[in-house]
Amino acid sequence: xxxxxxxxxxxxxxxxxxxxxxxxxxxxxxxxxxxxxxxxxxxxxxxxxxxxxxxxxxxxxxxxxxxxxxxxxxxxxxxxxxxxxxxxxxxxxxxxxxxxxxxxxxxxxxxxxxxxxxxxxxxxxxxxxxxxxxxxxxxxxxxxxxxxxxxxxxxxxxxxxxxxxxxxxxxxxxxxxxxxxxxxxxxxxxxxxxxxxxxxxxxxxxxxxxxxxxxxxxxxxxxxxx
Amino acid sequence: xxxxxxxxxxxxxxxxxxxxxxxxxxxxxxxxxxxxxxxxxxxxxxxxxxxxxxxxxxxxxxxxxxxxxxxxxxxxxxxxxxxxxxxxxxxxxxxxxxxxxxxxxxxxxxxxxxxxxxxxxxxxxxxxxxxxxxxxxxxxxxxxxxxxxxxxxxxxxxxxxxxxxxxxxxxxxxxxxxxxxxxxxxxxxxxxxxxxxxxxxxxxxxxxxxxxxxxxxxxxxxxxxxxxxxxxxxxxxx
Amino acid sequence: xxxxxxxxxxxxxxxxxxxxxxxxxxxxxxxxxxxxxxxxxxxxxxxxxxxxxxxxxxxxxxxxxxxxxxxxxxxxxxxxxxxxxxxxxxxxxxxxxxxxxxxxxxxxxxxxxxxxxxxxxxxxxxxxxxxxxxxxxxxxxxxxxxxxxxxxxxxxxxxxxxxxxxxxxxxxxxxxxxxxxxxxxxxxxxxxxxxxxxxxxxxxxxxxxxxxxxxxxxxxxxxxxxxxxx
Numbered sequence: 001x002x003x004x005x006x007x008x009x010x011x012x013x014x015x016x017x018x019x020x021x022x023x024x025x026x027x028x029x030x031x032x033x034x035x036x037x038x039x040x041x042x043x044x045x046x047x048x049x050x051x052x053x054x055x056x057x058x059x060x061x062x063x064x065x066x067x068x069x070x071x072x073x074x075x076x077x078x079x080x081x082x083x084x085x086x087x088x089x090x091x092x093x094x095x096x097x098x099x100x101x102x103x104x105x106x107x108x109x110x111x112x113x114x115x116x117x118x119x120x121x122x123x124x125x126x127x128x129x130x131x132x133x134x135x136x137x138x139x140x141x142x143x144x145x146x147x148x149x150x151x152x153x154x155x156x157x158x159x160x161x162x163x164x165x166x167x168x169x170x171x172x173x174x175x176x177x178x179x180x181x182x183x184x185x186x187x188x189x190x191x192x193x194x195x196x197x198x199x200x201x202x203x204x205x206x207x208x209x210x211x212x213x214x215x216x217x218x219x220x221x222x223x224x225x226x
Numbered sequence: 227x228x229x230x231x232x233x234x235x236x237x238x239x240x241x242x243x244x245x246x247x248x249x250x251x252x253x254x255x256x257x258x259x260x261x262x263x264x265x266x267x268x269x270x271x272x273x274x275x276x277x278x279x280x281x282x283x284x285x286x287x288x289x290x291x292x293x294x295x296x297x298x299x300x301x302x303x304x305x306x307x308x309x310x311x312x313x314x315x316x317x318x319x320x321x322x323x324x325x326x327x328x329x330x331x332x333x334x335x336x337x338x339x340x341x342x343x344x345x346x347x348x349x350x351x352x353x354x355x356x357x358x359x360x361x362x363x364x365x366x367x368x369x370x371x372x373x374x375x376x377x378x379x380x381x382x383x384x385x386x387x388x389x390x391x392x393x394x395x396x397x398x399x400x401x402x403x404x405x406x407x408x409x410x411x412x413x414x415x416x417x418x419x420x421x422x423x424x425x426x427x428x429x430x431x432x433x434x435x436x437x438x439x440x441x442x443x444x445x446x447x448x449x450x451x452x453x454x455x456x457x458x459x460x461x462x463x464x
Numbered sequence: 465x466x467x468x469x470x471x472x473x474x475x476x477x478x479x480x481x482x483x484x485x486x487x488x489x490x491x492x493x494x495x496x497x498x499x500x501x502x503x504x505x506x507x508x509x510x511x512x513x514x515x516x517x518x519x520x521x522x523x524x525x526x527x528x529x530x531x532x533x534x535x536x537x538x539x540x541x542x543x544x545x546x547x548x549x550x551x552x553x554x555x556x557x558x559x560x561x562x563x564x565x566x567x568x569x570x571x572x573x574x575x576x577x578x579x580x581x582x583x584x585x586x587x588x589x590x591x592x593x594x595x596x597x598x599x600x601x602x603x604x605x606x607x608x609x610x611x612x613x614x615x616x617x618x619x620x621x622x623x624x625x626x627x628x629x630x631x632x633x634x635x636x637x638x639x640x641x642x643x644x645x646x647x648x649x650x651x652x653x654x655x656x657x658x659x660x661x662x663x664x665x666x667x668x669x670x671x672x673x674x675x676x677x678x679x680x681x682x683x684x685x686x687x688x689x690x691x692x693x694x
Contacts, residue, residue, distance in 0.1 A: 068690050123641040130637055134628030138241030140694070144624045147687045151617065151642055154683060158645040158676055165668060166648055219242050279558055280694040302561040311552030313559075317488035329480035330560035332472040356491065372556075 008209075011202045018195035022048075022188075030188035042100040044189050048196035050093035050118065055200055056086025057121065061153035064146030073215070074208075076142035079149055080132075081207035085200060087125050090118050113164040120159050124152040228291040230255045230380055230411035231276065236285035238271055245271045247435040248285070253413060253428075255379075258406045260426035261415040262455055267432045269415040273384045276413065277307045290379055303331070306373030306381045306410075310388035312365040313372065316358035320349055320368050323357055324375055331376040343371040347401050363394025370401055374410075381405065383414040387421055399425065423451055431458035474569070477562035481570025485544065486577060495543050499582045503536040507590065521594050526654035529590065529598075530647055533583055533607075534614060534640075540578045541618040542635050544571060545626040558692060568688040572619040579611045596658070602666065603657040609673040610650030613680060614643055620684040623691050649673045 026044045033040035059082035067075035097115060098108045109115075128148050135141040181189060233251040237244065245268045253259050263269050274280040275287060278298045286293065292300040307313075314323050321340060328336035344350045347367040357365060366386060373381060383402075387395055402425055406412050416422045422429070429451065431439045439458030446454055472480075489495055510516065510528045548554040548571075557567050587598045618639055625635040653669035655661075 068687065120641050120644055127634075127637045127641060130630070130634060131624065131628065134625075134630045134634055136629070140627065143690050144627070147624065147690060148621075148638065150687065151620070151680070151683060154679060155642045155645060158672065158679075159641075162645040162648040162672055165672070166652060215242070222242050274694075277559060279555055299561045302559060305559070307555075307559050309552055309555065311555070313552050313556035315484065315488055315547070315553060316551065317492040317494075318484065322484075322487060326480060326484045327556070327560065329483075330472055330477055330557070330562055332476070332561075 004209075008202070008205050011198070011205065015195070015199040015202045018191075018198050022192045022195040025188040025191055030185050031182060033185075036104055039100055039103050042096050044192040045196075046093060046096040046100060047189070048192045049089045049096060050114075051193055052196050052200045053086045053088075053090030053093055053118070053121070055197070056082045056084075056089060056204075057125065057149075057153050057156070059204070060086065060149045064149035067142060067146045068150075073138075073142065074212070076145065077208050077211035077215070078204070079146060081204050081211060083125050083128055083149065084207060085203050087122060089196075089200075090122055090125075094118055094122070111163075111167070113160055113167055116163050117156065117160040121152075121156055124155070128152065228288070229253060230257070230290060231413065232286075232288045233276075234286040236272075236275065236287060237283045238268070238275060238280070239283045245435055246275075249432075249436050251430070251437055253411050255411055256409050258412040258425060258427045259414070260422035260429050261413055261432055262417070262419065262422070262429060263415075263432035263438075264459060265417060268435050269432050270384055272432065273307075273382050273413065273415055276380075277305060277382050278302055303376065304379045306376070306378035308366070308369050308373045308381070308383045308386050310385040312357075312369045314357050314365060314368060317356065319354050319356055320344065320360075320371075321353040323368070324372060327372055327375055333376060339375060339377075343375055346374075346404060347371045348397070361394070362389050363391065363397060366390060366394070366398060367401055370398075370405065374405055379410060381410050381412045383412065385415055385417070387416065387418060395421070419451055419455055429454070431455060433459050472560075472562050472566075474563045474566050477560070477566030478569040478573065481557065481566060482573040482577070485571065485574030488547075489574075489578070495540055496578060496581060498543070499536040499540045499578060500585060502539055503532050503582055503586050504589070506532045506535050507586070507593075516594065518595075521596070523655070523659070525590070525594065525596055525598075526651050526658055529586070529654065530610070530651045532586065533579065533611070534643070534647060536582050537575075537579050537611070537614055537618060538636050538639065540582075541575055541615070541622040541639075542625070542632060544575055544578070545619075545622040546631070549626045554692070564689045564692055565685055567692060568619060568623070568684060571623070572615055572684075575619050576611060576615045579615060580608070583607055583611065598658075600657050603654055606650055606653040606657065606670065606673070609670065609677060610646055610653075613646040613673060613677045616677060616680045616684055617643055617646075620680075620688065620691070623688070645672065645676055649676070 022044070026041050030041070030044070032038070060079045063075045063079035063082060067079060094115070101110060102108055128145060131148055132141055132145050135144060229252045231251065231253040233249060236246050236249040236251075238246040249268075249272065251272075261269055261272070271280065275282055275294070276289065278294055278301050281295050288294070289301045290304050292304075294301055315326070318326065321344070324340045324343070325336060328340060333339055340353075341350065344353050347370055349364060349368055349371065352360070352364070357368065360368065370386075386398060386402075390398060402412075402414075406425070414422060414426070426443065428440065428442045429446070430437050431454075439454065441454055507528065510524075510532075514524055514528070516524065516528070548557070554567075558564075590596070591598045618635075621638045621642070622635050625631045625638055628634050649669045649672040653666050653673065656666035656669065
């Protein structure tokens with residue numbers, strides 16, 4: 001195993017710069033929202049974090065599919081990495097949403113379809129790790145995890161749909177409809193999405209490398225013990 | 227003529243752990259091979275691969291000319307397996323159990339064949355009893371009946387004597403002798419030398435993921451068997 | 465011999481496996497009696513927890529029923545797979561020259577039968593206990609659609625959970641978040657029928673159940689091989 005590849009170092013630097021730039025745009029470029037004020041600025045990173053969370057789970061499901069087709073351990077490593085990142089960013093999404101909801105909706109928590117769906121997703125992927133830790137044989141663990149990553153991800157749109165339909169029948173006091181974005185807001189928002197996406201790739205790469213290094217150490221240890 | 231079992235450079239890894247490393251093995255039609263070896267040598271793993279229950283990491287496995295895992299369905303038709311677990315349903319009677327497996331194997335005239343194998347293993351009179359009420363020895367004999375129900379060419383036995391007392395073991399011996407006499411190829415794992423000494427026509431020692439030594443019954447007197455086994459394992463370990 | 469096709473057709477093998485489970489259960493009645501007693505206990509618990517007086521019971525009946533079915537169903541799913549695993553019977557099935565999917569479909573059909581039997585007994589009991597008429601054709605359809613979806617995913621996940629160290633705990637944790645759409649849709653559709661809502665408010669829920677059933681039966685069919693084949 002070599003030390004950190006140059007491309008990854010460049011990617012690290014790029015994501016750091018992009019996030020810094022996104023911060024600058026959020027606070028310096030995007031105009032202050034008239035009714036919500038400062039707290040609206042959470043929105044840019046809140047949606048970006050949720051986007052990365054979703055992306056992570058999507059990558060995991062795809063990696064799971066490829067693992068089942070090919071059986072190469074590297075896809076299992078990618079799958080775990082993507083789920084971990086997805087979990088972390090979804091949590092950031094939930095917390096930042098809460099921070100926004102407190103002054104705007106006057107509550108930390110609401111049974112908004114998006115919020116509940118993300119929470120159910122968190123539960124699915126926590127269950128994912130419980131499944132992994134319950135199975136000893138590495139091949140079987142990887143296969144089962146891949147199956148669950150796929151099944152879990154497929155259930156997400158149906159969960160969202162059912163919760164939204166559930167709400168739409170009862171009168172909804174608080175709607176989460178998007179406020180109109182001014183062009184500058186939209187630009188800032190798109191830039192944040194991009195910055196977070198680059199950050200995602202960089203983190204995923206790091207986490208996959210970590211997984212491969214762990215496997216490598218395990219192999220060396222096994223060789224020593226034999 | 228193709229060998230009943232032909233295994234070429236078989237490797238099996240579980241994650242990073244290598245259990246079988248380049249194992250070569252052949253068995254001719256009608257041979258009764260005792261697969262000996264210490265615990266953890268890979269006997270069960272090897273048998274599970276032959277039984278199509280586990281995929282080889284690399285290497286070639288052919289049963290009656292059909293390759294695993296590619297032609298698994300063909301292999302499964304020709305294969306009977308007895309493990310240390312009975313693979314039977316306790317809440318069904320002996321007859322129902324066999325009937326169920328006869329359906330899975332698509333047997334044409336199951337009733338007749340079920341009667342035949344039950345008589346062979348000496349359970350014809352208890353065919354309507356729930357398997358749950360059977361003793362361990364009877365369950366194991368029924369497991370053999372199940373394994374030979376579809377008249378397989380190859381019979382694999384994984385530690386079939388586990389948990390059997392003297393009488394039950396003797397009875398199992400008799401059944402196995404009869405089954406082997408019908409021209410089947412038999413591979414049986416055991417860590418108990420004395421058990422297999424009377425039955426097998428060949429003795430293979432599996433150690434550290436390879437066949438460490440092989441000797442036919444003709445080559446060895448019973449008295450020499452233990453010495454053969456010890457030497458084989460010692461050589462491999464050094 | 466033509467190629468490597470299994471000798472027994474998918475349908476024959478599926479039927480044989482379902483027959484085996486149903487016959488064994490007819491003998492022992494272990495699974496069904498456990499599911500039933502548990503279901504009644506859940507209803508009893510709800511009676512006091514929610515104080516099911518005549519005014520509120522109408523609106524919560526569908527929720528109580530579905531939570532009962534789903535809890536009892538989990539019990540059955542766990543047990544049904546454990547019998548295959550514990551005595552090595554799953555290996556026995558895998559040794560047979562049958563399509564692997566037959567194991568999934570056979571077990572799923574048997575699990576569905578168990579769940580429907582429990583529901584068929586709970587329904588009249590609940591009707592008598594709370595004096596509500598549950599025998600509406602639409603409601604029965606909802607019960608079937610919901611149970612199919614729940615069992616389709618449940619059979620798949622229970623065949624994984626049973627191999628884990630923590631298996632009894634693991635199944636509900638794996639199953640509930642994934643089966644949430646079934647619960648929501650089934651509860652809402654049932655409540656719709658019980659409350660006499662117009663069909664156009666119920667149809668979307670039935671559609672959702674139907675879509676869920678189709679998606680997860682298909683997925684389970686595609687991935688089951690990877691669960692049982694080593």
